[in-house]
Amino acid sequence: MRHRLRLPRALAVLAAASTAITGFAAAPSFAAPTAQTGQQANRAPHPGHLGGIAPTGTAFGLDTHAQTQTGRLAPAQLPPRSPQSAAPQAPKPELAKAPALAESGRAAAGAADTSCTPADFSGRTGADLVGYIKGSTVDCISSLFRITGGDANGVFRQSQMLAVADGLRRAAASYTGDNSTGIYQLVYFLQAGYYVQYYHPGDVGTYDASLTAAVQAALDTLVASPHFLDVNEGNGQVEGQAMILTDSANLQAHYLKTYQQVLNAYNSSWDSSWYMVNFANSVYTPIFRGHQNADYVAAVTADPSLINTLDSFALNHRSMLGGNNSFLDSNAGLETARFIEHPALVNTVRPLIKGLMNVSSITGPTAPLWVGVAGMAAGYDQANCSYYGVCNLPEQLKAAALPVSHTCDSTHTILAQSLTAADLAAVCASLQNQDPFFHKLVKDSGPIAGQYENSLQMVVFASPQDYQTYAGGIYGVSTNNGGITLIGDPSAPANQPISLTYQNGNDGFTAGIWNLNHEYTHALDGRLDMKGDFTQQISVPDVWWIEGVAEYVSYSYRNITDTGAIAEAPKHTYALSTLFQNTYDNSDTTRTYPWGYLAVRFMVEKHPDVVQNMLGHFRTGDYTGGYAVYNSIGTAYDTEFNTWLDACAAGACEVGGAPTAAFSAVPSGLNVQFTDRSTESGGGSIASWAWNFGDGATSTDRSPVHSYTTAGSYTVSLTVTDGNGKSNSVSQSVTVSAVTACTAADTRVLDQNCSRTNQSATAGNLDYYYIYLPAGTTTLKVNSSGGTGTAYLLYNPDSWATPNAYTDGSTTYGTTHQSLTVTNTTAGYRYISLYAQTDFSGVTITTQY
Incomplete structure (x- = not known):
């Protein structure tokens, strides 16, 4: 919930x-x-x-x-997908901090400046304000998205925004292709101003056409820079945020050609930079959100070349589908299809949607493209759903x-x-x-x-x-x-x-x-x-409990140390009385989660009677009464909380760790790839691995490959030991069988317990294979291994297996190690393919039954 x-x-x-x-x-x-x-x-x-969508917030x-x-989102409200890392918890590259720019004669110290209050910005004007913003940290400017009242007026009134827009224009005239002059911070500040003014117009005051013109002039200068499309992290940081500012300022119609320029410039050289990939993906934000802007819709209707650019991008970059940057291609298809909502564009967009669906599939590597496009067709052209084959799309997707x-x-x-x-x-x-x-x-x-x-x-x-x-x-x-x-x-x-x-x-x-x-x-x-719906539940400041108890239970139930919370404890960033006022408006990630955990843990351990009194009110829907229980405490517990935080940081909040051994095994003939899947609960980490392969051989590698000399079943055991000296073991049976080289002259033919080595293909192409399964064959195992690149393993019982036509597959990105097992019911030919998600070579494919 x-x-x-x-x-x-x-x-x-x-x-x-x-x-x-x-x-x-x-x-x-x-x-x-x-x-x-x-x-x-x-x-x-x-x-x-879309209605009155607020300007985009932080990034x-x-x-x-x-x-x-x-509520459930309509198709128009489903946004483009965002860049993701291989592991969701992994951080992005750190944004480069800008050195001070002595534009005002002041040597702003950048990271050395510890002060970051609204008064630091409202107390400055003109060039002094611009210089201060350039020397500020990104986190500091992020904090301005939440200001209200007189602070919001002092920081973001139009005269301040005009000064910053002019400062951005002048900085853009000598743009160096990175953030060495603090230009990112100027862009980000303007974005913050639009955001706060949207939600608090009475506080900030009105913005008129003069500000729009000033921001457009600044962005025009930046886009005209010879460094606009430089391929490096710094430029990706700046220009990606600039694309978001085109949306914040409601200038989507003016920058249609710029969005096309970015998409047309994208190539594989951008892929090694997270921020360049994000730059390319950022254009989808104004393209998506521009549908609320009548000028934008009119401009695209008059010149639909943007739609054609999106469609071409989706068609030409399908090799990305299934990989880490899959969203770049699927977003292009999604945004192509979204224009079907406008009656004047239906005849242009309908065949493009059909074309994109024809080269993709509801499952497999191309599914992100197919599903996004199909969703727009089902949402906006339901009367013609049979043309696309999407008349019951949610159920189709659920079944697949x-x-x-x-x-x-x-x-x-x-x-x-x-x-x-x-x-x-x-x-x-x-x-x-x-x-x-x-x-x-x-x-x-x-x-x-x-x-x-x-x-x-x-x-x-x-x-x-x-x-x-x-x-x-x-x-x-x-x-x-x-x-x-x-x-x-x-x-x-x-x-x-x-x-x-x-x-x-x-x-x-x-x-x-x-x-x-x-x-x-x-x-x-x-x-x-907590009685009632979400609106009732957050009618008072109670996010410290809502999110804090979820964090506390998740960690304590699993007997795991919340290392993030322990790292925050010695900082004493927030008083308990401050945390009691947490809302989804005034709290960032750190205040909401690790500090929510700390607040809940403290109250549960030290003042459980207060927690019970509060919950007694919440359970009846009396949120005002529940809030009064802890709000009336005021600052009375703050000193005790600080003492408790020191003890927490010193080790009182740590949980002794314990390992749980687990592994997977993928046989390929007599060779088996073992992969460690062990986990550690609590503090600490797994320090060593001890394998016994059941044939007298052992290994201390984390994820070894072992070669057996004789076919058969072996009991394999793994013992893991953590840094606390605790151990845990697990065993499972692994069956291997002798595999020989496939002997048929046709290199596409596979057979019982045979393999073909040194298989290769270039990105986007397929190596095709087929195998005859005799009557009585109930199970077919197919594995690929070795070599380099990314090769997906696809299977079809009736026809050649392709990314658009397969019933089973193994599509782990970044490897050639794929494995699938299919159930067979009748004799006949079966079809297998290796699809080159990237170039691959030196791969061995093996079939066993």
Whole structure:
């Protein structure tokens, strides 16, 4: 359930690790990055249209933190996908800090300046203000997105914005292709001004055409720079943010050709730079959000070349699909198709949609393109749904992406993409065992009467990429986040809360399901502690509890140390009395999550009576009364909290770690690739691995390859030991069989227990194979291994296997090690392919039955 909103620091918009949707019928405006209250979230005048979308907040990008969302999104509101790292929790490259620019004669110290208050900006004007902004940190400017009242007027009134726009124009005239002069900070400040003025126009005052003209002049100068398309991290930082500013200033129509220029300039040399990839992806933000702007729609209608550029990009860069930058291609298709909403463009866009769907598929590497385009067709051209084959698209997607259905018990069910029987059992156990843990913590008397939240369906996609691909089309959610929980309408008897999650490899959660226990805590908290819908629940400042208890339970239930919270404790950044005022508006990621954890842990350990008094009010829907319980404490606990923080930082909050051994095995003939899947709970990490392969051989490598000399079944054991000296072991049986070289003259022919070596293909091409399975063959195993590059393994029982036509596949990016096992029922030919996601060579493909 819950409205988890981890607010951005410098690079999070529409971003989250988990989000809550409180109603399925509402169609709110596209949320700004720092979450707004329920009232602010409902600006859209009509479902299916963007309405008055707020200017983009801190920066456009994927985050694994959480965000609020108050209703199912219509197709127009589903945003482009954001850049993601291989591991969602991995940080992006650090933004380069600008040295001071002595434009005003003041040597701003940049990182050395510790002061960052609204008065530091409102107290300066003209060149002095510009110089101060250039020397400020990005985090400092991020904090300005939340100011209100007189501070907002002092910092962002039009005269201040005009001075900064002129400063940006002058800086752009000598732009060096990086952030060495602090130009990024000027762009970012202007973006902050538009954002704050949108939400607080009475505080800031009006902005007129003179500001628009000044910002346009500055951006024109920047775009005209000979360094506009330089390929380096610094330029990517600056220009990516400049593209967002074109949207903030509502100048999308003016920069249509610029967006095309960026897309046409993109090539593989950009791929090694996160910020250059983000620069290319940033143009999709104004292209998407421009649909709310009549001038933009009129400009595209008069000259639809932007649509053709998007379509060409999607067609020409399909080799990216399935890889880390898949979103660049799928977003181009998504934005091509979005123009179908405008009647004057239907005849232009309809055949383009059909063409994109014809070269992609509902499953496999090209699914991100197909699903996004199909969603727009279904949403805006439903009368012609049969033309596209999307008349029941959500059910089509659910059947394709979520074939695994499992009931744990009457209150826990699972719908999944690829969980094994062992995974399903483990997830059921994790959720079921969390129930008594949570009951003991909150001391409830059972579910809140009159609410229909007594069961939860846990939806688990196989990867972050699959979540981004399918969740929006099936459930109408933004997927630029790390998961979402939909609680529906708790007062409706047919209500079924649903958590949308995804697997993220060996991330420490059960079955690798990112945020599994945090999400389930939100569901339990809503069921047992907090009456009503999301708008009711956040009607008072109680985010310290909502997010803090979810963090606290997730870590403490799993017996894991919250190292992020412990790292924050000695800083004493926030008084407890300040944390009690946390809202989704005034709190960034750090204040919301690690500090929420610290506040809840302190209150549970030191003042459980206050927690119980508060929850007693929340359970009846008396949020004002619950807020009064802790607000009336004032600063009385602040000194005690500070002392407790020191003890926490000194080790009192650490949990002793313990390892759990696990591994996977992929045989290829007599060779087996073993991969360590072990996890560590609590503090510490796994320090050593000891393998026994069951044939007398051993290894201390983490993920070894072992070659057996004789076919047969072997019991393989792995013992892991952590830095605390604790050990754990696991064993499983591994079967290998002798494999010989395939002997048929036709190099496409595979056979029983044979392999072909040194296979290769260039990116976007396929190596085709086929095999005859005799009557009585029940199982076929296919493996690929060795060599370099990324090769996807595809299978089709009826015809040549291609990215658009296959029934089973193994598509792990960045490797040639793929494996699949298919069930066979009849004799006949079967078809297998190696698809070159990137160039690959030296690969061995093996078939066994």
